[in-house]
Amino acid sequence: MKMRLALPTLLLLTMPALAADSAVVASPAAAAFERLKTLVGQWNGETSMGKFHLSYELLSGGHVLLEKESSDSMHGTMVTTYYLNGDRLELTHHCELGNVPHMVARKIDLTSGEITFEFADAANLPSDQSEHMHDATIKIVDADHLNSSWTMFENAKPKFTVAAQYERVR
Numbered sequence: 531m532k533m534r535l536a537l538p539t540l541l542l543l544t545m546p547a548l549a550a551d552s553a554v555v556a557s558p559a560a561a562a563f564e565r566l567k568t569l570v571g572q573w574n575g576e577t578s579m580g581k582f583h584l585s586y587e588l589l590s591g592g593h594v595l596l597e598k599e600s601s602d603s604m605h606g607t608m609v610t611t612y613y614l615n616g617d618r619l620e621l622t623h624h625c626e627l628g629n630v631p632h633m634v635a636r637k638i639d640l641t642s643g644e645i646t647f648e649f650a651d652a653a654n655l656p657s658d659q660s661e662h663m664h665d666a667t668i669k670i671v672d673a674d675h676l677n678s679s680w681t682m683f684e685n686a687k688p689k690f691t692v693a694a695q696y697e698r699v700r
Contacts, residue, residue, distance in 0.1 A: 558638040559619040562645050565670055566595050566612050566619075573676060575696035579603055584676075584696060621647055623663055629655045631663045643670035649683075659685050674698040 556564070573584040582601040589596050595612040609624040619635035633647035649664045664683035670676055676696040682689045 557617050558640060559614060559617055559635060561640055562619050562635065562638045563595070563612065563614050565640070565643065566645075566668070567592070568673065569595070569597075569670070569676065572699035573696040574699055575676075575694045577601075577692050577694040579692055582694060582696075619645065619647075620650075621666070623666075625663055627661055629653065629660065629662050631655075633663075633666060644668070661689065664688070 567588060569586040570588055571586060573586070575582045575584065580601055580603050582599060585598045587596050588594070593613060597610040597612070599608045599610070600606075605626055608626050610621055612619070612621050614620075619638065621633050621635075623631045623633070625631065630653040632650050632652060634650045635645050636648045637644070637646035639645075645668045647666045647668075649662075652662055655662055661682060661684040663680050666678065666680045668676070668678050674697060676698075677694065678696070679691050679693040681691045
């Protein structure tokens with residue numbers, strides 16, 4: 531008799547947990563970050579400023595996506611990190627200008643693969659009039675193609691935008 535009651539009781543106790551697991555839906559920020567993780571690898575691209583190379587790698591147990599950007603026209607390598615901060619997707623860009631803009635994803639379109647980041651604040655920025663990257667849009671076209679555009683601000687208005695189309699290096 532005890533055995534016949536144990537099985538139904540066990541099922542009743544585990545059903546809420548099973549239902550809770552199936553009801554978990556990733557936030558748009560978390561889903562976008564998972565999509566960004568697929569960029570791990572090497573990329574070459576053409577921009578209005580010449581040829582660029584990107585490399586992506588996962589760090590910190592998969593919680594940070596590190597982007598390294600280089601080109602013949604740059605003095606060294608710039609670094610951008612993408613990460614979740616609670617339920618927000620954010621980036622921190624370590625610019626060759628010496629400042630460190632921090633941006634938050636304000637628009638995420640999972641269908642098109644486009645993520646738009648907007649300026650939140652910056653470290654090492656002498657004033658809001660100083661030159662700095664102010665917003666960025668990343669679009670994952672497919673597994674082998676990536677588009678980006680980064681807008682530089684100066685005197686509190688757009689100065690120029692660098693658009694790029696990248697292809698995964700095989």
